[in-house]
Amino acid sequence: EVQLVESGGGLVQPGGSLRLSCAASGFTISSNGMSWVRQAPGKGLVWVSRINNDGSGTSYADSVKGRFTISRDNAQNTLYLQMNSLRAEDTAVYYCAGDHNYAFDYWGRGTLLTVSS
């Protein structure tokens, strides 16, 4: 059974930093591109960032470019999102998702990030 489990969310002050993790089981992340998708409370899904299967290519939404960094440790089968210079508008549930054929077919249950003073 495929499982993606996000962790690392919590309460952070504006301007602070946090690193999210996504641990995979029953699923080899090195075989897939992996993305982070977020959902602000009561709002829709927003794609945030993606890294390709060998980590050689990354991409970001304009809203997080220069502040967030996606990375992966294929040996640990884990995806990361380093988030710096956090803003109130970054408050959301962050999901990790594996993609195949340009579609997000595996999703974690999400971890909540709250940016507030």
Add this chain to the structure above:
Amino acid sequence: QSALTQPPSASGSPGQSVTISCTGTSSDVGGYNYVSWFQQHPGKAPKLMIYEVSKRPSGVPDRFSGSKSGNTASLTVSGLQAEDEADYYCSSYAGNRIWVFGGGTKLTVL
């Protein structure tokens, strides 16, 4: 990186069909056959229902179908059932390793 446009709500009675639209541009929906649809129940993670415009993952009922014409994709749910009540999101590849989602449609089964 503008969001795709979906109607905020849709509804239908059990057994009926409902279609949800997803409008983008020639840079995303119209430019690639990589449109996906997701179902999300409250408090749950999204679930892939349609990929590559019209393909269904294993286990998704054939009551769910997808199509595309120009810059607009559509999801049709036939034979509506109570458990189909959920939020539905479209997504499209937009080139340069960028993806974009729609704003979501709340489907109510009357």
